[in-house]
Amino acid sequence: MTTIVVFVEHHSGQPVRASLECVGAARSAGGSVVAVVTGAGAENAAAALGKHGAGKVVCFGGAAQHSPDALARDCASVVKELGAKAFLAAATATGKDVAPRVAAVLDVTILSDITALASTGGGLAATRAWLGGKAIATLGSSGDVLVATTRPNVFAAQDTGGSAEVVKKNASTDGKAVVTAVEAKKAGKLDVKEAPVVVAGGRGLKAPENFALLEDLAAAFGNAATGASRAVVDAGWRPHGEQVGQTGKTVAPQLYVAVGISGAIQHLAGMRTSKVIVAINKDAEAPIFKVADYGIVGDALEVLPALTKAVKELKAHR
Ligand SMILES: Cc1cc2nc3c(=O)[nH]c(=O)nc-3n(C[C@H](O)[C@H](O)[C@H](O)COP(=O)(O)OP(=O)(O)OC[C@H]3O[C@@H](n4cnc5c(N)ncnc54)[C@H](O)[C@@H]3O)c2cc1C
Known part of the structure; x- marks a missing residue:
């Protein structure tokens, strides 16, 4: 069987979802998965990795500080030692x-x-x-x-119910x-690249304070991150970390809601592989509607509160 080495990121021993998906990618190609984990709590990730299909987990310990080039050499040595055919990591920072x-x-x-491996x-x-x-x-x-x-x-990220051999x-x-310090982002704020739902706003929101309406919608979903077009990032309305597109982040959530975004080719480059796309725009001819699965033609400032109310009501009746 082809051996595929997967680099796994974790938070205190809990693998991040993008890395578990990466294990899923290796399995989708019929690979036998060897996960590489490093840092404090690395060994605690082994159980979750076995459960998601890794047959072996190599834990690198002992380094006081994280060094990407030293880590790369360690990962490459595992690839060489096992004669692995592939090395995968999630496309995170x-x-x-x-x-x-x-x-x-x-x-x-x-x-x-990559979006498929065979x-x-x-x-x-x-x-x-x-x-x-x-x-x-x-x-x-x-x-x-x-x-x-x-x-x-x-x-x-498939739950295979397996267990993994651990090698230290x-x-x-x-x-x-050497990375000397890592600053944790504001608690509770999902990253636009990892969130299953992204609600993104553009110049059609008219003013930075109106993004509060977008944040209300994200909060109503509960598992959503806020995104932005470059126009509003360049205008200083939103942080660069939220920018979706050719010169921003590439996202592929289950649901992408584009609000007041025209759908320029450079924006589409970052979100067109989203599973379901909803567009809200007052211009029925806006290019975003060409890639949207569902469209609402209307004023974002009126549609957003109504949508937030509807999402809250639906959640309350679940
Ligand atoms: C090299 C290069 C790289 C780029 N990279 C990126 C990138 O990574 N990401 C990105 O997004 N862009 C990128 N751009 C910019 C891109 O070309 C567009 O200029 C940008 O996406 C437009 O942002 P927008 O849709 O918010 O604004 P606009 O194009 O101004 O569109 C605003 C939309 O809001 C609608 N609207 C107006 N009022 C309302 C209302 N009240 N209710 C509802 N809708 C309303 C309008 O009908 C319009 O469709 C890049 C450009 C270049 C040249």
């Missing part, structure tokens, strides 16, 4: 830091933000969006190992780059 470094150590190319008999092939999502490319790796990051919210190793400590 950390995954996008580690995976290219692993590719560099292994001297292979990096496939970013066995081709002799090897593996990954699928990713090109040209802002207008074309889909199927790619292999020119080297022996396929290194890729997986797009969050695309692959399923000492982490390399001679990194050139």
Whole structure:
């Protein structure tokens, strides 16, 4: 069976959902999954990883500080030792830091933000969006190992009910780059890349204070993050971390609600693979409606409170 090494991020031993999806991606290609975890509480992640399909968990301990280049060398050594055919990490900030470094150590190319992984008999092939999502490319790796990051919210994190063998190793400590401090983001705020529901606002919201209406809708859903178009980020209405699109984040939530966003090609590049798209725009001809599954033609400032009320009522009757 093809061995696939997956880098897993965790919070105090609890694997993040994007990493469990990454394990799911490896399994979708018929791979036997070896998870690599590092940092405090790494061993506590083993049970959850076994439950989601990892057969082995390699825990790197002993390093006082996190170093992405040392970690990349450790990950690459696991790949080489096991003769693995692929190395995967979720396309999160950390995954996008580690995976290219692993590719560099292994001297292979990096496939970013893949949306499918399949066995081709002799090897593996990954699928990713090109040209802002207008074309889909199927790619292999020119080297022996396929290194890729997986797009969050695309692959399923399956509960297989299994358990994993745990192998402990000492982490390399001679990194050139060292992370000395990590600042936790405001508690309770979901990241736009990981949230299953994204409610995003654009210039059609008219003023920064009107984003309170968008936040009310996100709060009503309970599992939603707020996103933004570049126009409102450039205007200083919203933080850059919320920007969706070609020069922002790429998201693929279960539900994407675009409010007062025209649907410029650069915005679509970041959200067109969302499962269900709802657009609210006062202009029935706005390009966003071409990619929307459901559309509401109306004034966002009137539609948003009504939608929030409806979501709250639905939740109350569940
Ligand atoms: C190199 C490059 C990279 C870029 N990267 C990105 C990117 O990453 N992300 C991104 O988003 N953009 C990006 N852009 C910018 C992009 O081209 C658009 O300018 C931007 O997406 C427009 O933002 P918007 O839809 O909020 O504003 P607008 O285009 O001004 O659209 C506002 C929309 O709101 C509607 N509206 C107005 N009033 C109301 C109301 N009361 N109720 C409901 N609807 C209303 C209007 O009908 C309109 O459709 C990039 C551009 C370039 C050149």
